[in-house]
Amino acid sequence: MSAYPSPGSSGRSATRRPAGPDSLAARAVLAVDPAGAITAWGGSAEEMFGYRPEEVLGRSVGMLLPPTVGDEEMPLRRALEGEVVDSVVTERLAKAGDVVPVAVSAAPTFAGGAVTGAVGSYTDLRTYERTEARLRLVLDTTQDAYVAIDAGGHILDWNPAAELLFGWSQEEVLGRLLHETIIPPRMRAAHLHGLRHYRSGDASRIVGGRVELCGQRRDGTEVPVELSVAPIDLGGGELVFTAFMRDISERTRAREELEASREHLLEAQLLARLGSWEWDLATGEVTVSDELARIFDRPAKSMNAREVLATVHPADAERVRGESRAAIDGGAPFVSDFRIVRPDGDVRFLQGRGRIVRDLEGRAIRMVGTDLDITDRVRGEAATRRLAAVVASTDDAVMTATLDGVITSWNAAAQRLYGYPSEMAVGQAVGMLVPPQRTGEEERIIEEVRLGERVQGHETQHLTRDGRVIDVSLTVSAIREDDGRVVEIAKIVRDIGARKAAERELGRYTRDLEALAREDALTGLLTRREFHGALDQALDRADRLAATCAIVLLDVDGLRGVNEREGRAAGDDLLRGLARHVRRNCAADHVVCRV
Known part of the structure; x- marks a missing residue:
């Protein structure tokens, strides 16, 4: 669904582009004389169309017309006739042959009461399309229901969260009246009254703020929602209202239960004096x-x-x-x-x-x-609020679970680490985070904590929602009642994947260094250090067995001359060839080194 109209199949459109955030799009500015020759070329014109000023100045502005757009659709032509043209959506041709969707505004220039030329502003609508795609993605993935209506109350937009909340699909509701779709009958008259009064210029207690009220699902049941409404003036008398609605059933139920509990507590306190x-x-x-x-x-x-x-x-x-x-x-x-x-x-x-x-x-x-x-x-409530704020803002995943391993709380960092939103994780077995090869580990940790031990910095691996196995460090402690009984466990999980990767990289680097120390990089033969070690072992063995050992030293004569005449690469090839030849002609238990 596009927020901005595009040119029709004929390539021509006189549709007015809705008012929008012009600062998001590139804008070219050019001027023409009465004959239509370009006299100025600025703004983002070169970036948008690909022409440098010297390539266009003095040429007809018609050079920017695609074959499918007629000359009569040029706002600059109309401006030269004295007309002010506001935001016409059409197409123009770039130097590279690309057709650029643009919104064109044009106005005549005057001198002595006569038209002396015209100035045009070209807005690149491709920027709008990219921005709109990103906004559409946000609306389609937000957990809040999003609904847009026109000034008459007809539904223009309806995101997936609205489908889940109210039970209507987007195809079913587009074009329907909002009050007949999701507003309870007892509230419809007030809704229509407020809509009429806002259109007539009266203030509204709902528009621009947050209010709590009831919506109606497709099956007729009501759902408490938190509503925020914002008006958008598209210009030309066209008005759109956008609304975000959040299901606050749990919040309302908790508030009612809290209020009831508070009243009971107050009565008990009054009797206790x-x-x-x-x-x-x-x-x-x-x-x-x-x-x-x-x-x-x-x-x-x-x-x-x-x-x-x-x-x-x-x-x-x-x-x-x-x-x-x-x-x-x-x-x-x-x-x-x-x-x-x-x-x-x-x-x-x-x-x-x-x-x-x-x-x-x-x-x-x-x-x-x-x-x-x-x-x-x-003071306890204040401390709890502070603690909740810390837990919500920490980069470590924090969760609690029963002794049976059922997750009871899940912070935002846990969602980022594992990919499960809170509503999907809470109530599930913590074992869903354990890879098959570590089955039983979680139960052992819970048992250790239940017996009074505290698990600190335990390194293991966990499983994410998308199936990835990640390296983590666990700190697990007990949550106790006033009488000391362990009732839950609290777990802090830190992603140590980067550290583990660094350790693996360090291991590879160490092995490479060891290999370089053991083998000559040019010939692949053992180094001088390895030669001395092998010699010591051979001499020790000869002493023990009253045997002998032989050392053969091969000197490469004339190597310096080869390097000087044919280059260092030729000398290196000679050494590598000699090393291969010697290895081939030595027994398997012989030690060949470059010293």
């Missing part, structure tokens, strides 16, 4: 329990309301005062999370809950409630 207090609204006296006095690190069990508020962190004090007043005036429960500062400067996080007690006439006389110290939880 971990730190209770009672505020007499008439006198301002606040009576606190022993536990709350400990939380505040104050000996007094009775304080004035002003003293209590003075312990609240300055950044939270005004808000807490306003929430207390709202509860007293409006009768709603007091609910507030805030910080206090202890006498020693220690900052604690509290979660306060309270209710108003009224007399028979409905006047507020007391507020009673509890404060829960949530400092450890708040």
Whole structure:
């Protein structure tokens, strides 16, 4: 699907090119006189058409016309008649014979009220086509659903992720109205209302931001999505909306479960009265329990309301005062999370809950409630967020697994290393990463960790999604419950392929050096060092066996003269030939060396 129209089969087109990022394309600029002769040649003209200025100046601009494009389609001709021509898509002929798709804009030049020539701008659309292909690849591979509609709400584009999310194929939805395809019936009127108002110039809370709402699948079920919409003005009154939608079912479910759990926890905390207090609204006296006095690190069990508020962190004090007043005036429960500062400067996080007690006439006389110290939880959440950020950004693959070897988490580096996205890896057996020749290794590692050992820097090989075997280093440790029980394992995997390749290369280099030290590079005979070793062995053997050994020394006479008369290469050939001859005429147990 092309974002830019191409010339038709006839080679001519007066189609207006949609507005787009002109800076992405090469642009040639040229000028002609009233007779159509080229008077200026600049911009990317030489790069686009292959002609140097001296090759075109003074020649007719018609030289750039392909045989299939008629002279009447030339925007410069029309500009010479006084017309301003905006972005006509057509073709032009390069010096090498290539036909170049271009968008041409042209305008006349004037002097004394008369047309004195014309200037044309040529945009190379091949750059757009390459850019569009890359963008298309991104849209087709992104995990977010992508949908584009026109100003009337008709679907113009629909990527594979949208097919998976909503159950409609691209062929089925193109041209359909969006609200009849993926918008639940109860929301369709609001969608159409917003579309009309945006076209009339009104602002929209959806366009340009991120919102959470529901979409409707083909089978009628609803799916919560996070939606971001952007308008694109193509010019000429043509408007397109692009939308990216992400399935947030898991996020929504987790949020609902978290909220429900939080409410249950709050109820349990309120009943437990971990730190209770009672505020007499008439006198301002606040009576606190022993536990709350400990939380505040104050000996007094009775304080004035002003003293209590003075312990609240300055950044939270005004808000807490306003929430207390709202509860007293409006009768709603007091609910507030805030910080206090202890006498020693220690900052604690509290979660306060309270209710108003009224007399028979409905006047507020007391507020009673509890404060829960949530400092450890708040700091733990912050530490968890920091740890999660570290795990997400590290270059090492990090994963966790149960003691049965089922993957429970998988970071971005693991996806890059193995090729499996998180949703494909989590829930699978970690054995899928183990090559057949290392079957059983993973179970042994898990058993070692379960028994309390920590695996550090264990070098092995793993299997990637595309079947490659890679060298890795493993560090595996136990994840324990508060009672010390091992419940999962944490594994850090580092790609050591580059290091292993370097080690193999070093080994080859070492072997090559050893070979060079053992054998003469020119003749292939053993070197002087090897000669001495062989001689020592022969003499030792002769001593042990009371035998003799012989040394034959061959001197090559006249070698220097050969080198001087016929060149060094001839001398080298002579030495190699002599070495071969000697080897052929020696027994297998004879040692032949070049000394």
